[in-house]
Amino acid sequence: MSIAARVVPAFTLKQLAYLVAAVEVGTITGAATRLNVSSSALSDAITELESAIQEQLCIRRRAHGLTLTPSGERIVAHARRVLAEADELTRAVGGTDTLSGPIVIGCYPTLAPIVLPRLLREFGAQHPQVDLTIREATQDQLAEDIAAGRVDVAFVYDMLVPAETERVQLAAFPAHVVLAADHALADRDTVRLTDLVDDDLILLDAPPSSEHTLSVFDAQGLTPRVRHRTSSYEVVRTLVARGLGYGILVSRVTNPRSYEGLPLVVKPIDPPVAPVAIDMIWAPNRPVPARTRALIGFARGLDWGAA
Template sequence: MSPDSPIPDFTLRQLAYLVAAADDGTIAAAAARLHVSASAISDAISELERSLGAHLAIRRRAHGLTLTSAGAHVVAQARPLLAAARELATSLAADGALVGPITIACFPTLAPTILPPLLAGFAAEHPGVDLRVVETTQDGLAGRIESGEIDVAFVYETLVPGNPRRRRLYALPAHVVLAADDPLAAQPTVRLETLVDRDLILLDAPPSSEHTLSLFAARGLTPRIRQRVRSYEAVRTLVGRGLGYGILVQRPANAASYEGFPLALREIEPAVGPVGVDVLWSADADAPPRVRALIDFATSLEWPAPR
């Protein structure tokens, strides 16, 4: 492309095909997802390379597609361009209303608290917005906010890959979950030293597991883990059966396990610091109006407080 040319020689479609192939790892996978032929994507990438005068990707039949340094640069620059193009098309059809998709990521342990008011309340106010939910752990967020694959994420105050913008929704200290007939349930608070020789049902999902173990480590203690489970409700169910105790942050209104066994929630003594729950979004690009509206809606709600 000539430096004096007012119009680039490449197209948004060529950029989109390169980004898709980079994301999927192979041209065949990108073609299947986009419902086009593999040759269409391959030809588009070749045309883009000719237009830019740079080799963007190494294509090997058995090893998929690998971006060159120039290709990685183009993909990074193409993402906000493609997002802006999608927003332009959406805004012209909106007639002033908020429309279009929002992809929401949420930690599984937060989903029962965060998602219902968003999917009910925000959706009722803005029926033209399509809310799409992705439940994922901290590890599953890597790069997905920066790439634009996820618009907003609801997470615990913790280390999240990248440097996204954030707002605090609420903060709760961890508490001990006991079977209602456990002798410790008769006490208003529980010391970790009292629990250390008992069986712990550990919520083994980052960052919950790390936080629980850090509470003990801060006091020079090592808990005796009986079971590691990935589900918040599995912890409460096993505790309700009398198989151990749990340490959790979220506080559901229903004080019974999934099976209906009564549970007791007790604060930890001495008090532990609260765990923040934040909403995150990309710092690399301006959030479209519908995403900003969702963030404002989420931060305006009354979220749970310690009981």
Template sequence: MDRLEAPAFTLRQLSFLVCAADEGTIAAAAARLHASPSAVSEAITELERSLGTQLTVRRRARGLTLTSTGADVVARARALLASSLELEASLRGAPGELVGPITVGCYPTLAPTILPALLQGFGRAHPRVELTIVEATHDRLQGRLEAGQVDVAFVYDTLIPGEPQRAKLFELPAHVVVAGDDPLASTDAVRLEELVERDLILLDAPPSSEHTMSLFAARGLAPRVRHRVQSYEAVRALVGRGLGYGILVQRPANPASYEGYPVAMKEIAPPVAPVGVDVIWPGTPAPTARSRALIDYARSLPWSVPR
């Protein structure tokens, strides 16, 4: 039998390099790793010495950047570290038991709809899986799947850079939100032409803002934006006080704003195309068994969304 040889570098050195690449500075990586900056710097230097090539460019004022070789090593290191963690997790659990971490990304306005049922049901079925939640808009999720920082994400079906795998969970058309005492609250549906002279409370978070503006643009209209907010509940709160109307997709069962002011959800006439809600995950490497189980569980749920 051929003698097995150990590599000249360690998993610890690889993990320090990956963390430094993610954080952009040695100091930030040290804080995340709960190590000293000198320990992180020395580990990366020793890794470069072992591999016989420069992996990083470190400048005090500009932080740390990867060389082309460094970028390739980081990509390979992520897969190697993920396999190592998967091996460790598989040995901690009984045969067939799912054990280990999953980082779940979720668009903020989807969180109240997606996360409660998902965390409760999946958590009960797999109590030794550690779920970490990252709420982020689509632009902030960019690159996190490819970087291995997010395992599974729940997003609107607009473009996410890269080539993630995806499956549709449900879809809904956008609707108009008006105050409970607004004359439009008693109508069956609202035409966008009726709104252009009114004040719009815009949910200013990608892709929601772009989607709202595109609905008007498709009809040759330009809405009058009074306030831009980044919170779904902030839109409903301002609408409830009569400060304008909103265009939203998610439909909470509660017919009142956060403050208790009544609001009404009205369909748009003529109907607009629905917006899909997808679960996505990296194309490579293949999802772990626990991530695959989470994806399958999400797809199996009978998503009941108020209409």
């Protein structure tokens, strides 16, 4: 098809970018602030886009933000791909191989101390013009962020990860028992769950950690006695060190003491439980910019440890 025969779009990249920003932020005002434009200019651009394609893309309500229509959801998915390709074209026209631009890295909180320091320091040093930002959240929240385009790549456990994501496994670790140093089982080489089931469990209550811990017991026909629930990894370790119970965790830290400085011991579970994999995930339905591809390749090349 000749250039003359092609249909010239009645909309602009700016209109698409304004729509995507409004969807990601959730409000016209918030998106306008992010883009440093007036709310009226952003709202007008979306209205002009709707007029150009003759579709209502969103419902704008002052007290409830912005809600996409079915047509809007379809258009936003296309718009993200178009904007990603436009970004790549801009870099190619610039004639430089230097990677630049933003990458939002999502991370499950207990993985953050393992994953983020190496990425931010080592990858950041290699590519100083790439703007790395962090979002820590539970895996269900990160999955929503990936689908909505708010996060470019996320590091999660391989449990409860939606099928509609691209993924690569980085490492796998078995769960272990965390005990106070003066616990009756602290001198054993390994610990059996049957020896713990009548003690108090300090449960890391953040999906999918809580589901995994309970499934480890359920696989042996056991039901743990949960004394306290917390969404904080360090609170689990602190309460355990205080003698309030034991913990079942996957992520490991080299520090043998709690946040308060009290000693802890880590013991393998006998019989061993299946390792839990750490996955890196990203959206399958959008082009991956060169900077994000570079981050994915960098992470795959690191030695994260093995089961």
